[in-house]
Amino acid sequence: xxxxxxxxxxxxxxxxxxxxxxxxxxxxxxxxxxxxxxxxxxxxxxxxxxxxxxxxxxxxxxxxxxxxxxxxxxxxxxxxxxxxxxxxxxxxxxxxxxxxxxxxxxxxxxxxxxxxxxxxxxxxxxxxxxxxxxxxxxxxxxxxxxxxxxxxxxxxxxxxxxxxxxxxxxxxxxxxxxxxxxxxxxxxxxxxxxxxxxxxxxxxxxxxxxxxxxxxxxxxxxxxxxxxxxxxxxxxxxxxxxxxxxxxxxxxxxxxxxxxxxxxxxxxxxxxxxxxxxxxxxxxxxxxxxxxxxxxxxxxxxxxxxxxxxxxxxxxxxxxxxxxxxxxxxxxxxxxxxxxxxxxxxxxxxxxxxxxxxxxxxxxxxxxxxxxxxxxxxxxxxxxxxxxxxxxxxxxxxxxx
Numbered sequence: 015x016x017x018x019x020x021x022x023x024x025x026x027x028x029x030x031x032x033x034x035x036x037x038x039x040x041x042x043x044x045x046x047x048x049x050x051x052x053x054x055x056x057x058x059x060x061x062x063x064x065x066x067x068x069x070x071x072x073x074x075x076x077x078x079x080x081x082x083x084x085x086x087x088x089x090x091x092x093x094x095x096x097x098x099x100x101x102x103x104x105x106x107x108x109x110x111x112x113x114x115x116x117x118x119x120x121x122x123x124x125x126x127x128x129x130x131x132x133x134x135x136x137x138x139x140x141x142x143x144x145x146x147x148x149x150x151x152x153x154x155x156x157x158x159x160x161x162x163x164x165x166x167x168x169x170x171x172x173x174x175x176x177x178x179x180x181x182x183x184x185x186x187x188x189x190x191x192x193x194x195x196x197x198x199x200x201x202x203x204x205x206x207x208x209x210x211x212x213x214x215x216x217x218x219x220x221x222x223x224x225x226x227x228x229x230x231x232x233x234x235x236x237x238x239x240x241x242x243x244x245x246x247x248x249x250x251x252x253x254x255x256x257x258x259x260x261x262x263x264x265x266x267x268x269x270x271x272x273x274x275x276x277x278x279x280x281x282x283x284x285x286x287x288x289x290x291x292x293x294x295x296x297x298x299x300x301x302x303x304x305x306x307x308x309x310x311x312x313x314x315x316x317x318x319x320x321x322x323x324x325x326x327x328x329x330x331x332x333x334x335x336x337x338x339x340x341x342x343x344x345x346x347x348x349x350x351x352x353x354x355x356x357x358x359x360x361x362x363x364x365x366x367x368x369x370x371x372x373x374x375x376x377x378x379x380x381x382x383x384x385x386x387x388x389x390x391x392x393x394x395x396x397x398x399x400x401x402x403x404x405x406x407x408x409x410x411x412x413x414x415x
Contacts, residue, residue: 022070022080023112025101030083038076043083044098051099055091062086066100069109069141071116080110109141118153121146122404154400165216167196170242171224171375172231174202175382181395186382188375190224195378195407198399204234211238224372226250227358246361247372251319256281258351259312265347266305270298284313308348315339324366333363378406 026045033039047058068080085098102111117130127143167189177184177200185207187196199210211217211234220242225231227250235244263280264271271277279287279295287295299306318336321328336359343352355362382402392398 023102024080024110027082027100038073038078039081040070040078041081041083044085044100047085047087048098050087050089050092050094051096052094053089053092055089057091058087058089060085061088061095066103067108068103069113071110071112114149115153117141117146118150121150154404157404158400163215164196166214166220167191168219168221169224169370170196170220170222170239171370171372172235173226173372173375173379174228175379177395177398178391178393184395186375186378188372188378190222190370190374193374195402197407198402200395203230204237207234214238222364222368222370224368224370224375225361226372227254227354227361232361243364243368244361245364245368245370246358248319248322248365249371249373249376251355251358251362251365252316254354255312255315255319255351258348259308262308262347263305266302280309283316304347308346311339311343311346311348315343319362319365321366323369326367329363329366332366336362381406 022040022042027042028045030041030043032041047056047060049056050058063083063085066080066082066084068082070078070080072078082100082103084100086095087098088095097105099105104111120130121127127146130146131141131143169190171186171188171190173186173188174183175186176182181200183202185199185202187199188194189196199207201207217239218241220239222245223235223239223242224245224247225235226247232244235242260271260277260280276295276298279291284292299309315336318332318339321332324332340352340356343349346352385401385405386392386398389401392401
């Protein structure tokens with residue numbers, strides 16, 4: 015590759031002249047003749063030449079425009095005509111792939127279509143906002159096509175998020191190992207997801223599925239991912255414990271439940287309280303013996319639920335403690351909590367053994383909400399899915415040619 019071709023990023027060019035008045039204008043022509051694209055013959059004849067004007071990448075703060083002398087060839091072997099093809103330039107396009115990719119990345123980075131159009135308003139052929147949108151959609155579809163043959167990840171996170179009032183909820187599938195969104199599917203029921211899950215490639219290879227305490231997703235995991243271990247998300251389990259405790263507290267002392275200071279102390283873990291806070295909380299709990307017992311049970315339960323990356327031997331040692339505590343809770347106002355956690359023992363044990371959680375999935379949901387706000391909402395779910403996979407689920411390299 016010549017020095018000029020290396021700067022421009024297009025092979026096989028010979029630069030005739032460069033005009034630097036205002037923006038940069040490069041006049042070039044192909045170096046040598048190619049073989050026939052139809053039969054591979056090398057005895058080509060030039061029948062005519064024409065000029066192609068192409069927008070190219072920016073050099074510093076200056077726009078660069080290419081003026082290429084493009085020959086039209088005739089092959090005497092197969093008697094066919096064809097135009098010269100430049101690397102990185104598609105037929106009948108008025109811009110190079112490098113320039114289109116530059117506009118795409120700028121728009122994906124947050125620059126509006128109008129700003130990009132104004133930036134290139136004074137070049138040889140201006141770029142309209144509609145053109146920016148068309149290029150953006152082209153690259154999105156190209157990215158999506160590169161992702162179409164993916165296998166289902168081995169460590170999968172599944173959760174729901176709100177899409178629109180008309181379409182309701184959507185289900186997010188996240189690769190928790192690579193921290194990428196695998197896919198977004200409309201609906202959250204088995205009936206809505208059945209068709210998608212049946213044709214999902216590699217679902218037999220999924221080893222771990224992390225989810226919240228959703229009966230629907232648990233039944234889906236057991237039916238469509240038979241080899242996967244179910245792991246409950248630790249945040250949702252702890253939140254469920256606190257919700258049941260606060261509800262029981264309100265039944266015993268409705269006025270104390272409205273005290274913000276007491277509410278803050280009750281929500282915290284016992285080992286994170288200062289000495290003064292423990293004394294104040296202890297004085298309050300002595301007035302309600304049943305509430306004090308439930309508080310101590312809650313703290314013991316949270317200590318067990320917060321265990322992480324335990325060995326198989328330690329998990330077997332801690333499981334009887336959890337079972338005894340749940341049996342005690344079944345004889346208290348927290349019996350509903352005890353029944354729920356008993357039904358999710360498999361996921362809780364998986365939570366002890368694995369460190370993965372759905373915090374990554376919740377973070378992507380925040381990013382999706384920001385994208386939806388920026389677009390003033392989405393009416394078409396496929397456009398929404400395309401945008402989410404582009405920003406949150408793709409880590410490849412676009413083929414520029």
